[in-house]
Amino acid sequence: MVSDNDTIVAIATPSGAGGISVIRVSGNDAFVVAEKIFKGNSSPQEIGSHRVIYGKIVDPVTDEDIDKVLLTVMRSPKTYTGEDTIEISCHGGIVPAQRILETCISTGIRMAERGEFTKRAFLNGKLDLAQAEAILDIFSAKTREGLRGALYQLDGLLSKKIKILKDSLVSLQCDIELSLDFADEDIYVPEKGSVLEKINSTIDIINELIKKGKSASLLRDGASAAIIGKPNVGKSSLLNALLLEERAIVTPVPGTTRDVIDGWININGIPLKICDTCGFQDTENIIETIGIEKTKEAMETTSFSLFVTDGSLELEKEDREIFTRIKKKPLIIVINKVDLPKRVNISDIVNGSSYPICEVSAKEHTGIEQLNEEILKLIGATELKIDEGIPTRTRHLDLLSRAKKCLVNANIGVSENKSPELIALDIKEALNSLGEIIGEVTPKEILDKIFQEFCIGK
Numbered sequence: 001m002v003s004d005n006d007t008i009v010a011i012a013t014p015s016g017a018g019g020i021s022v023i024r025v026s027g028n029d030a031f032v033v034a035e036k037i038f039k040g041n042s043s044p045q046e047i048g049s050h051r052v053i054y055g056k057i058v059d060p061v062t063d064e065d066i067d068k069v070l071l072t073v074m075r076s077p078k079t080y081t082g083e084d085t086i087e088i089s090c091h092g093g094i095v096p097a098q099r100i101l102e103t104c105i106s107t108g109i110r111m112a113e114r115g116e117f118t119k120r121a122f123l124n125g126k127l128d129l130a131q132a133e134a135i136l137d138i139f140s141a142k143t144r145e146g147l148r149g150a151l152y153q154l155d156g157l158l159s160k161k162i163k164i165l166k167d168s169l170v171s172l173q174c175d176i177e178l179s180l181d182f183a184d185e186d187i188y189v190p191e192k193g194s195v196l197e198k199i200n201s202t203i204d205i206i207n208e209l210i211k212k213g214k215s216a217s218l219l220r221d222g223a224s225a226a227i228i229g230k231p232n233v234g235k236s237s238l239l240n241a242l243l244l245e246e247r248a249i250v251t252p253v254p255g256t257t258r259d260v261i262d263g264w265i266n267i268n269g270i271p272l273k274i275c276d277t278c279g280f281q282d283t284e285n286i287i288e289t290i291g292i293e294k295t296k297e298a299m300e301t302t303s304f305s306l307f308v309t310d311g312s313l314e315l316e317k318e319d320r321e322i323f324t325r326i327k328k329k330p331l332i333i334v335i336n337k338v339d340l341p342k343r344v345n346i347s348d349i350v351n352g353s354s355y356p357i358c359e360v361s362a363k364e365h366t367g368i369e370q371l372n373e374e375i376l377k378l379i380g381a382t383e384l385k386i387d388e389g390i391p392t393r394t395r396h397l398d399l400l401s402r403a404k405k406c407l408v409n410a411n412i413g414v415s416e417n418k419s420p421e422l423i424a425l426d427i428k429e430a431l432n433s434l435g436e437i438i439g440e441v442t443p444k445e446i447l448d449k450i451f452q453e454f455c456i457g458k
Contacts, residue, residue, distance in 0.1 A: 009109055223270065
């Protein structure tokens with residue numbers, strides 16, 4: 001049975017060829033394991049903490065040399081997990097790291113689960129839950145801005161704001177509960193106006209966090225767009241122009257793209273996933289049919305569409321049918337091939353409605369900058385920036401919204417002179433929601449779900 005007291009091991013670096021690989025061991029028996037498998041001029045159990053020694057890993061059963069390594073000794077509590085830890089730096093590649101991993105396990109310790117090193121750091125008080133999630137955001141960051149926001153969170157700036165909110169509510173809750181405990185005695189009772197002021201002040205701060213968090217989440221998660229249009233209007237060329245690479249095959253033959261091809265771009269710090277689709281043409285080809293189904297799926301799951309037309313041709317029935325399909329969601333009309341004489345008339349399909357329109361030549365890479373600006377406007381990200389201590393995860397925003405709802409109920413209770421017990425209960429529930437952000441009252445199943453997002457070895 002898996003226990004948090006087990007000594008665990010995992011490869012902490014990506015699989016494959018490289019300069020080095022690192023195997024991490026954490027737990028009470030970490031130095032015992034090192035003594036069994038490491039041979040060098042110094043004993044791992046005898047040297048000081050945060051020291052590196054040179055030697056080799058050997059199979060404790062056959063005494064076979066496995067690899068020459070650097071072994072780092074880190075003693076509790078000044079380690080990532082808060083436990084005794086060793087890290088073995090061996091030659092890069094799949095085989096050396098795997099052999100050392102197997103040798104460690106043969107001594108009686110077990111393989112770490114996903115995110116278990118970071119989970120132990122959380123359980124041992126080395127970081128709170130919001131900081132643990134920041135580590136996940138650091139290695140999944142898609143832009144510099146996203147990385148900066150994750151580093152702010154790792155530094156505890158969001159946690160500090162949450163704790164300030166909690167301290168204010170705890171003080172208020174104590175006043176209310178004190179007045180309940182000594183209702184029959186001559187003791188201080190908080191004034192109604194003072195209670196309302198504290199509640200409203202906290203609600204205002206939460207509103208500001210939610211507002212900034214919803215915007216800043218774009219810097220973390222980004223947005224997505226589907227390039228939609230009939231065959232041969234230049235959808236694949238537009239994808240290549242946006243990505244600045246030849247990702248999609250481009251030919252004069254209509255219907256070259258038969259699958260959804262995607263890639264990420266960075267527009268002023270906003271990660272944007274662009275999906276090239278195959279269109280909606282009638283076909284009996286089973287491959288094209290599957291591609292069309294994927295196009296429909298991309299339309300549903302992406303944030304908005306880039307509706308592409310051929311500017312050198314008049315609009316056709318197929319253009320109108322596709323536009324009718326996608327116009328209910330946000331979109332930008334992209335008139336492509338403006339390097340050729342213009343014949344398209346977009347007013348034929350927009351019927352007086354207002355849509356952002358960009359004229360580009362994907363072939364000549366002109367108009368792409370304007371298109372990027374229109375994309376930023378459409379997703380509301382023209383002036384986004386990561387502030388210090390701003391929530392960017394959906395989990396945080398949901399919990400802040402839940403805390404706000406409880407405080408609004410408390411506000412109503414105070415205004416309507418309801419029982420102080422009910423008001424105190426609402427404040428307690430708000431405190432629980434805030435505490436869940438930093439892991440003070442987070443249920444085990446939620447913790448398990450969060451750490452399952454990590455890779456093994458982190």
